[in-house]
Amino acid sequence: MDADKIFRLPVYRRFSDLDPLGHVNNVVFYDYLQEARVQVLQQLGFAQMSDFSLVVVKQEMAYRKPLLLSPLPITIESWVNHIGNSSFTFHY
Numbered sequence: 001m002d003a004d005k006i007f008r009l010p011v012y013r014r015f016s017d018l019d020p021l022g023h024v025n026n027v028v029f030y031d032y033l034q035e036a037r038v039q040v041l042q043q044l045g046f047a048q049m050s051d052f053s054l055v056v057v058k059q060e061m062a063y064r065k066p067l068l069l070s071p072l073p074i075t076i077e078s079w080v081n082h083i084g085n086s087s088f089t090f091h092y
Contacts, residue, residue, distance in 0.1 A: 005080075007043065009036045010073035017069075024067040030059060033092050036076040040090070057087075 017028040041054070067074065082089040 007036070007040045007078050009039050009076045009078070011035060011076055012071075012073045013067070013069055015069060021066075022068060024069075026061075026063060029061060029063075029067075032074070032076060033059070033061075033078075036078045036092060037090060040078055040080075 011032045013024060017024045017031075019025045076092055078090055078092045080088050081091040
């Protein structure tokens with residue numbers, strides 16, 4: 001894995017992503033990150049391997065401001081921050 005490369009993925013918000021106040025639901029943010037993670041793994045050639053498995057051990061997020069519905073995509077930037085013997089760490 002290239003630990004210095006930043007991957008960018010546009011993600012479109014759906015009406016079903018919204019909570020009753022019109023904000024993207026906090027849980028949906030993790031769906032967006034999962035989409036980015038899968039795309040990165042596919043680009044790196046890992047998602048096509050039949051014997052490759054991935055377990056997400058820890059996720060945490062700092063919410064800075066509400067995300068509202070818009071026809072414009074948000075861009076998720078992700079990169080591999082650390083590569084160990086049997087694990088790696090994504091940052092977004």
